[in-house]
Amino acid sequence: MTTPSGPLKGLRVLDLTRVLAGPTCTQMLGDLGAEVIKIERPEAGDDTRGFAPPFWPETKESAYFLGVNRNKLSVTVDIAKPEGQALIHKLLEHCDILAENFKVGALAKYGLGWEQLKEKYPRLIYCSITGFGQTGPYAPRPGYDALIQAMGGVMSLTGEPNGSPQKVGVPVADLFAGLYGCIGILAALNHRNATGEGQQIDIGMLDTHVAWLANQGMNYIATGENPPRLGNQHPNISPYQEFPTKDGYMILAVGNDPTFERFCKAFGQEALLADPRFATNPQRVANRDLVTQTLTPLTKSKTTTEWVEALEALKIACGPINTLEQVFADPHVQARGMRVKMPHASGQEIEVIANPVKLSATPPDYRVPPPVLGQHTDSVLRDLLGMSEAEVAALKEKGIL
Missing domain, CATH: 3.40.50.10540 (Crotonobetainyl-coa:carnitine coa-transferase; domain 1)
Structure with a gap:
């Protein structure tokens, strides 16, 4: 024993x-x-x-x-x-x-x-x-x-x-x-x-x-509407999804308006801040396809590693989409x-x-x-x-x- x-x-x-x-x-x-x-x-x-x-x-x-x-x-x-x-x-x-x-x-x-x-x-x-x-x-x-x-x-x-x-x-x-x-x-x-x-x-x-079912279950109870499938997008936040990069994909998680503002100012997207379709999170959620289409050319301009380094410096959540080999090799x-x-x-x-x-x-x-x-x-x-x-x-x- x-x-x-x-x-x-x-x-x-x-x-x-x-x-x-x-x-x-x-x-x-x-x-x-x-x-x-x-x-x-x-x-x-x-x-x-x-x-x-x-x-x-x-x-x-x-x-x-x-x-x-x-x-x-x-x-x-x-x-x-x-x-x-x-x-x-x-x-x-x-x-x-x-x-x-x-x-x-x-x-x-x-x-x-x-x-x-x-x-x-x-x-x-x-x-x-x-x-x-x-x-x-x-x-x-x-x-x-x-x-x-x-x-x-x-x-x-x-x-x-x-x-x-x-x-x-x-x-x-x-x-x-x-x-x-x-x-x-x-x-x-x-x-x-x-x-x-x-x-x-x-x-x-x-x-x-x-x-x-958490937030998705509550979304249904609050509205009576079945939430749609969104792929890797978030039902309540945008942009919060996968984006293509120069050499693969990354997850970008912009959790609030100040973070989106910081993102736009750092990467030459200040014009979006004056556009009402991008100004607030509810508007970005309502126009999620436009958000994706607008940011995709930008995200393709850097490699995943370059994006992770740049966004970490700005305290913006971003990460690679790892295989299990990469997960278990990750230093953290x-x-x-x-x-x-x-x-x-x-x-x-x-x-x-x-x-x-x-x-x-x-x-x-x-x-x-x-x-x-x-x-x-x-x-x-x-x-x-x-x-x-x-x-x-x-x-x-x-x-x-």
């Missing part, structure tokens, strides 16, 4: 999640010091173990799995069998939090639903992450990231004005649901510290997706320590993307590399539950572990 550190040190999580939303939640808890026991199906494990290629070089571990499963102890248990369910109950006696992302009602078939556990474990915090939440007409449906992006509206906002709807290039519906789940758990822990009372956290991916990203090396059970050294939460007194802890399947089954059952080697071997013989 490992010795965690961090603000959640001393807490133990029983992790019945898989794929991305749930594992994102539990990895955050693990990074902050909680001991996370990840329950996986014998022989198969988390689905994402097979989400490959790519595998990490010279291993059988998928990059996908490695990305969201550090700081977890892998224990294989077949929860469909009574002996497996009994083991889960024994583990719960030592756990503060249960996180799961099964379909609504699925764990109840195994005696592990919230209603079945809350009386026996009154201090238990039980976080359920599903596609559509525990209630409502869609509750029984499975949830997938692309489906939620489509149903949650973000695809209608993403893409070129005359193009087809587009999903975001990373699974943001899963990631946001996991992070909202973590926030809910932390709030429930604070409540339990004050009252001794546990509770269930009901996270629906569609709910969280609607919540982060490197200075912020956003890649972490960890030894792995395969014998290889792997790298993972770091936790972005910078805590001055209790920083994230990288103590346990993403585990191979069942790596900690014997040690957890022996050290935490006091089971003998013979008892563990007997359960393996029956296919329980």
Whole structure:
């Protein structure tokens, strides 16, 4: 067993999640010091173990799995069998939090639903992450990231004005649901510290997706009009978009009128300041196509690097559109320590993307590399539950572990 550190040190999580939303939640808890026991199906494990290629070089571990499963102890248990369910109950006696992302009602078939556990474990915090939440007409449906992006509206906002709807290039519906789940758990822990009372956290991916529609969602509520797809332009600010340069593209973000004035005076565009179509941000938004057409010849006159240097000197936000190779080579990203090396059970050294939460007194802890399947089954059952080697071997013989 490992010795965690961090603000959640001393807490133990029983992790019945898989794929991305749930594992994102539990990895955050693990990074902050909680001991996370990840329950996986014998022989198969988390689905994402097979989400490959790519595998990490010279291993059988998928990059996908490695990305969201550090700081977890892998224990294989077949929860469909009574002996497996009994083991889960024994583990719960030592756990503060249960996180799961099964379909609504699925764990109840195994005696592990919230209603079945809350009386026996009154201090238990039980976080359920599903596609559509525990209630409502869609509750029984499975949830997938692309489906939620489509149903949650973000695809209608993403893409070129005359193009087809587009999903975001990373699974943001899963990631946001996991992070909202973590926030809910932390709030429930604070409540339990004050009252001794546990509770269930009901996270629906569609709910969280609607919540982060943010300014675009509010734009609709305020007007009753569906916001159009704008490509890389901002619905409420102009110019705030990509522009072509002499050697590629850049993002130019002019956030207010004084900044636009500074931009125009620095680059020979003073005449625009006397034009009412450019004078204020609302007018520039109303005439966004004209703004783009007017500034494009100017932006093509310099390279991206030249623009970044010139605009940074004027305190005007501008940046390159980086590939991932450029992102991870960026000196600022490197200075912020956003890649972490960890030894792995395969014998290889792997790298993972770091936790972005910078805590001055209790920083994230990288103590346990993403585990191979069942790596900690014997040690957890022996050290935490006091089971003998013979008892563990007997359960393996029956296919329980």
